[in-house]
Amino acid sequence: MTTPQPAAVEAAAAAIVDAFAATDTERYFDAFAPDATFVFHTEPARLDSRAAYEHLWAEWLESGWRVLSCASSDNRVQVFDGGGIFTHTVDTTVSTADGAESYRERETIVFALQHGRLVAVHEHLSPFTGTP
Template structure:
């Protein structure tokens, strides 16, 4: 197995956050493995693969949802043989059909080395109070 370079993990996480901030669907989901799982405090159950999240994302877009800003802070990278854990705090603002909303959350993204690629295999969001 290969232990990823912390800078590569930072770059992979930044690419995901930047794509999310731009509401760039293709670029955002490119950072996740097809079998990635997602746990969001705003959803009633775990999303068991990327396709499930992509369907939910499309529903959000169709309802008028768009990200207007997303700022990452308090980052930490922990590497291990075969992958890494990236944690940070995130401040997000969105526009919805009902108007603007904002969130302060903590996020964990678990990355795995797959061949020559570093891909996200799990994302977990919890509210930051």
């Protein structure tokens, strides 16, 4: 196995944040493995595949949802043989049918090297309960 450089993990995470901020469906989901799992505090159950999340995303888009802004801060990267973990605080504002909504959350993204590329295999969002 190969241990990726921290900068490579950070770049892979930045690509996900940038694609999310642009509501760029294709680029966003291309960063995740097909068998990636997702745990979002806003959803009642774990999403057990990229396809399950893509389905949910499509429903959001159909309802008028889109990302207005997404900013990452307080980043930390940990690397290990075959992958890395990226944690950060993320401030997001989305547009919905009911107007704009803003969130501050903590996020963990786990990356694995697959075919020479870092892809996300797990994403976990939790509400930020600390002091800004």
